[in-house]
Amino acid sequence: MEFDAKAMREKYRLEREKRLRDDANEQYIEISGEYAHFIDDPYSEPGFSREPLERDVNVVLIGGGFGGLQAGARLREAGVEDICIVEKGGDFGGTWYWNRYPGAQCDVESYIYMPLLEELNYIPTQKYARGAEILAHAQAIGRHYNLYEDALFQTQVTETRWDATINRWIVSTDRGDTLRARFIAMANGPLSKPKLPGIPGIEDFSGHSFHTSRWDYDYTGGDADGGLDRLAGKRIALIGTGATALQCVPHLGEAAGHLYVFQRTPSGVDVRNNAQTDMEWTESLKPGWQRQRMENFNALICGVPQAEDLVNDGWTDLIGKMIRVFRESRRQDLDGKAISEIMEAVNFEKMNEIRARVDELIGDPVTAESLKPYYRMFCKRPCFHDEYLQTFNRDNVTLVDTDGQGVERITESGLVVDGVEYEVDCIIYSTGYEVGTSYASRTGYEIYGEGGQSLSEKWEDGARTLHGMFVHGFPNCFIMSQTQGGFTVNYPHMLDELAAHIAHVIRHAQDHDIERIEATESAESQWVQTIIDKGMNGGALGGEDCTPSYYNNEGKPNDRIRQGMPYGDGPIAFFALLKAWREEGKFDGLELG
Structure with a gap:
């Protein structure tokens, strides 16, 4: 694809800066005390007791x-x-x-x-x-x-x-x-x-609310396959647009009287292409097939060439392509600047593909623009879904784009963004984990x-x-x-x-x-130094120039975060x-x- 690299870098920078916060990871509320009910177990009968062991x-x-x-x-x-x-x-x-x-x-x-x-x-x-x-x-x-x-x-x-x-x-x-x-x-x-967003007034809301990790089917009706029949006529707010939200939004959009999806940063949503298991393929499997398939996948996403891509999915396309290009650049004995420019171009190209997919699937151009991710691949968790984006074409679904700022405040009856109050009956928090x-x-x-x-x-x-x-x-x-x-x-x-x-x-x-x-203390110190020296602290998991996410301490990576990174050789x-x-x-x- 053709694109202006300089303009794209500037767009990424501006989108990142509007989302940076001084409180970084401290912006969230720990679920304890008055919020402890958000992590009660809804799937087991209450009142369980037994003798101490x-x-x-x-x-x-x-x-x-x-x-x-x-x-x-x-x-x-x-x-x-x-x-x-x-x-x-x-x-x-x-x-x-x-x-x-x-x-x-x-x-x-x-x-x-x-x-x-x-x-x-x-x-x-x-x-x-x-x-x-x-x-x-x-x-x-x-x-x-x-x-x-x-x-x-x-x-x-x-x-x-x-x-x-x-x-x-x-x-x-x-x-x-x-x-x-x-x-x-x-x-x-x-x-x-689970964690909650530190939105002022979160305790003031008088309607119903729960976290996606403790789904309340007594309120929504239905089950994990959908059919949320008790949401008919109800106004539902979903806060968050990460991997969990992608999967539940189509079901909420189908069932709710009206669904408001409050977005701070859009996810990059690629094709999933799910399919039923092919029984002929199943019958052809030989002993050791799962280990072989796991290692084939792992090799491809680490850039190790394989005779065949057994899994052939979005992950092997996303990661494998990047690493193959990187290693080919190294083999050509290019200098670091040249390799960096090549990798940036590949990254731009993939993210442009993902943004182009939004235009293909979304009818309203304003909504489409809001759903486009403007950051480097892997700054946030890559996502895959075949129904999420299309849900925003429904008349009863509204994307509330907060332009990177998040919800301004919560009132007794709803949520406020840019001075506009959205009155709802229920708030669902799809806001992730500590x-x-x-x-x-x-x-x-x-x-x-x-x-x-x-x-x-x-x-x-x-x-x-x-x-x-x-x-x-x-x-x-x-x-x-x-x-x-x-x-x-x-x-x-x-x-x-x-x-x-x-x-x-x-x-x-x-x-x-x-x-x-x-x-031993010496072996521990040597391993810590190995982690630091190998330096898996940049683009692989989101570095200093990434949009804020849980990968990078909400846009403020530090030495403590880097020291906890995985082994750099993969x-x-x-x-x-x-x-x-x-x-x-x-x-x-x-x-x-």
Whole structure:
């Protein structure tokens, strides 16, 4: 496509600057106190109670989503018994337990996203499975690996504290439990605690309101497939236009008397092209097909050429193209300025394609212009949907473009933007999750290691780990996250690599009567320096010139954020590093006692 690069840079700059705020990540309201009802569990019967437990446990896994389930599965396969998963929800599923909003689907192909498919002999029904199917699969994993037996549901960990006198973690819960664990693994997930926007007057609204992560079907009617019949004649406000909003807006637009979508920054929305699973393809699969497909996808988004693109979706197009061009430029021995200009041109071209798609699908030119994203690809999470944009062609749907400023205030009866009040019956907050806050704030509990130091204190100036998993001063403790680890778009793939690593270390400790495993201080410092030196802090996840988002501390990235970035050489190199470390058998960087 033809475009004026200088004019585009200026447009991006102006759009970014109007969205910058002095309070950055502090603009949001923590859901606690008077707002605590926003995270009540609407999917389990209230009034659940049980007697407090006091017991010794080999391994406590905190979190019953794909992280905890995959860790439990790989531990079981390694012959590790006595596993207790503690989960605040009423069942396994993690994000798929909580996010049951209408239209919920995975946006990474389900054949690689849903873990342990071959182990469970299951094939998803669609290329992008719906939330109910993913939740059912999570529960099936729990049954297959006998993880339900000792699981504690509707139970929130309140504290974990290392007791050096017995080399055990004391895990306390809001049910009064005391679990003495030989090992603990945190699988809380990176986006686990919902947040609210800090809009003045949010507490004044007299109508109904809820967060998308706790969808209120008693109010809307219908289910995850839509049919929100109780919204007929109602005026609904949706705040937010990220990945969740994209999926529920078509259903809200179809059902509501009138839907107002309040937008601060538009998402880049590419084609999804969902389809039913081809049974002939299913019958052609050979053993090892899922691992092969996962690795093929991972290679392509890391720019490693493959004979065939097995997944062939928006992700391999978006990321693969960028990295292929980058590597070809390097092979031509171009200087840094030339490569930067080439990469910028490719980025402009892709974003122009996405903006052109808006013009193709939206009838009103003013609305179309408001829905166009003017920022670099990956400054915000890329999105894919085939019905979202078209919803704004409906007569009963209004896009309220706040021109980057957000909602001005909330009143008793509605929302105010640019001096205009929009009266509504219900406000739905599609405003995301806490990112960049302290570990205790995001998870709801604190971890106290050697000498009583908390993990939040240890990480006050930035994360410090070995391989993203082990922390000096926190023995027998594993962290499952992308922080200083091997981030990949297919997040469950990363979790499975971490699960295999954890199972290997715990099995070794079990076989050799090792009571204590801890990262050495020097190994931790070396790994932190490696993360900084490799510098995955720019365009890959949103740098200083990006529009504000949770990728970049709302437009104000800092050294603390950079230090928590994933391993800069990418997930393939990181997974290979872990595998080589296991095969070498020396447990370098760990002190075994």
